[in-house]
Each structure stands twice: as structure tokens, then as C-alpha cells.
Amino acid sequence: MRSGVHRFPRQDRVVFGRPAASALVEEADRLGCSRLLLVCSPSARASSYVDKIAGALGDRLAGMHFEMLPHSPRECVIGAADAARAASADLIVAIGGGSVIDACKLAQQVLWLDLDREEDLDRLPKGIDPDRSADLANASGALVRSIAIPTTFSGAEFTSFAGVTVSSTRVKEVFDHPLQVPCTVILDPEATIGVPNWVLMSTGIRAVDHCVETFCSPASLPYADAMAVEALRILLETLPKLKAHPLDLNLRLQAQLAMWLAILGPSGGVPVGASHGIGRVLGGAFGVPHGRTSCMLLPSVLRWNAEANAERQRGLGERVGHPDRPLAQVLEELVEALEEPTRLRQAGLGESDLIELAERSVASGFLSGNPRPVRGTGDVMEILRLAW
Structure with a gap:
């Protein structure tokens, strides 16, 4: 039960x-x-x-x-x-x-x-x-x-x-x-009008990250699941339109409302996974904006987690209109369509930085909520190589 x-x-x-x-x-x-x-x-x-x-x-x-x-x-x-x-x-x-x-x-x-x-x-x-x-x-x-x-x-x-x-x-x-x-x-x-478009697009993917890691969490909750599905549906539809029509205030409001729904899982106590966990370290230690950490990490984290929650990922994809393609692929294509970076090397990280990032991520304690247990630096390196 x-x-x-x-x-x-x-x-x-x-x-x-x-x-x-x-x-x-x-x-x-x-x-x-x-x-x-x-x-x-x-x-x-x-x-x-x-x-x-x-x-x-x-x-x-x-x-x-x-x-x-x-x-x-x-x-x-x-x-x-x-x-x-x-x-x-x-x-x-x-x-x-x-x-x-x-x-x-x-x-x-x-x-x-x-x-x-x-x-x-x-x-x-x-x-x-x-x-x-x-x-x-x-x-x-x-x-x-x-x-x-x-x-x-x-x-x-x-x-x-x-x-x-x-x-x-x-x-x-x-x-x-x-x-x-x-x-x-x-x-x-x-309020969003004066913000650079790349900031809006990348933080839009941050909201997508909240939806996905909430729904795919081992400790997900029914209320949060419903909010995540509806938010992700709106974001998948709205963000490309906003990219094409950046001055449309109604599209901006729709993205704001979806962002609100998306965060209701984490704000209600649902733990998030490695995309957020590694992303916090990538932001704090390497200065990468949080929206862009989600752009670069979320698809690879989904691929690495599929061993533990492939069915859950498929269920989310089906609910938002993508029953026949891996969720990681759908989201990676969304990031590319928004002209945001999908690879860690696009943020200026060298291969030598990956080890430091992995070690800091493990030490941070931010990875405990990931669906597939992260047992050490080697596991984080596997995710980072997928994102490299």
C-alpha cells in the first residue's frame, strides 16, 4: 500500500x-x-x-x-x-x-x-x-x-x-x-521581460527538471505527481512557442504557472535526484547557472537511472504525449530546440574538472534522493561521461 x-x-x-x-x-x-x-x-x-x-x-x-x-x-x-x-x-x-x-x-x-x-x-x-x-x-x-x-x-x-x-x-x-x-x-x-532569453529558456528547463525528478522519485506523492504531469505538459508546449514569440505575455504567464505547479513536489517534501544534486555542485563550485545545469545533466541522469525506473520514465512520457520515445531523448531535443547547451564541455569544463565535480557531488550529500543509488565517485563519473 x-x-x-x-x-x-x-x-x-x-x-x-x-x-x-x-x-x-x-x-x-x-x-x-x-x-x-x-x-x-x-x-x-x-x-x-x-x-x-x-x-x-x-x-x-x-x-x-x-x-x-x-x-x-x-x-x-x-x-x-x-x-x-x-x-x-x-x-x-x-x-x-x-x-x-x-x-x-x-x-x-x-x-x-x-x-x-x-x-x-x-x-x-x-x-x-x-x-x-x-x-x-x-x-x-x-x-x-x-x-x-x-x-x-x-x-x-x-x-x-x-x-x-x-x-x-x-x-x-x-x-x-x-x-x-x-x-x-x-x-x-x-517581470520577465528584461531578462535575457537564454535565462528564461534555461530556467524553463529547470522547471522541467522539477517535474521529472519529482515524478520519477522513489518517494513521489500523488498530489505532486498530478502537478508534475500537468506542468510538464504545459512546459513542453509553451517553451518552444515562447522561444519563437519572446514578447508574448500570455506565453510568459503560462510558463510561470507551469513553473509554480512544477515546484510543488519538492516544496511538499519530495526528494529530487542526481540532476539537482550534481547541479547544485556544478553551480556553486564552477559557476554554471542553475538552469543550464539542468539542460546539461537531466537527460544523462535519466539514461543512467533507467536501470532503476524505466517504467516510471515511460509512464511520464505517455502522460505528456510521448509514448513511443525515451523521455531522455524528448527532453534533450527540447533543450536543443531552445538553443541551450546539452553537454558539460559547452560550459567550459575540462575533462580534469569532471573528477573534482564527481568528488564534490558525493561529498555534498545532495545525491541521496536519486532513484538509482549513487554509491560513490565512480557512479557520478558514469553520469558525467554521459553528459560530457
């Missing part, structure tokens, strides 16, 4: 298909917040979209912070918390992709616990907390929460865990707390 537990994140609302400027004002009023800090990447300094949101806030705007870097370095987490303190902010608004949103998620804990140094993060528990049991017994600050306005399709805004990189070692750590999840997500398709 199948059994399991699906855990819902402590997220109040998802507002979609509306301009973020007006939606954010309404959410601030609903939450009783009057001092909002906007947090973005440096490239957003010249963004008319961010200016529009700032202007709509009026005297609710407490400050703007443009120092968030890729892969959420620890120093950016502390920097965002320091900016919130300096502005006396009672709400953090993350505008950006997964790196901005993850850093803001952990910055909340930094504020709650009154931490002020990168080393202080070592006091926090690491890893995903499946029981959402973390408490704030030691909290000394106000419970400042966040709202996310995502500009990509990575899905970080729907999870309670945050991936953060230690710059000195290039090791990515995961911090989880049930209240880290943004209390509100605003899906405004206009």
Missing part, C-alpha cells in the same frame, strides 16, 4: 497575471507593513520595471539594495540583512531569480536571530528539514517576512529551503526553515 506525507509550505498567497506594482501595495497593506526594502541584482539598477514598483510604493519604500550575486554567496545574505536593518524594514521584497530569492529567504533568519557575520550562519542547521520542525526559540528580532516577485522560471519562491554558497570554498549549503518561504508570490509576466 502506498503511503507518505505531503507538507504544504507556509505561504499565504500566490497572485498571478496582475501588475506587480499594484499587487505589492495591496499585499503590504494586507500585511500591515509600511517599510519595504526592495532587493535585486546589480543589473536591476537600470530596470524601469523596478523603478515602476519603487514609484508605486511611495512612502512605503524604505530602501533599495542592488548587491545580490549569482548562487547566493553568504556575504550577500548578510548584506541583505544589514540593508534591512539600516532601513528599519518590516518587509523584504525580492525581485529577481533564484539567487536573489534564496539569499533573501535566509536573510530573514539572519534578522530573526540577530546574526551579523558570515560565520554566524554556521550556528544554523543545514540541510532540508523534511518535518518542518525548525523553531525560533532563540529569536530576538521581529519576524520580518518576504514577498517574491520572480523574474525567471526557477521556482525558488515556492520553497522553504535556500541554497547559499561559501565563496572561499565554493561549497553550496542548504538552509531550511518553514517561515523562510515568501509569504506571498507575485507572478507578473512583465
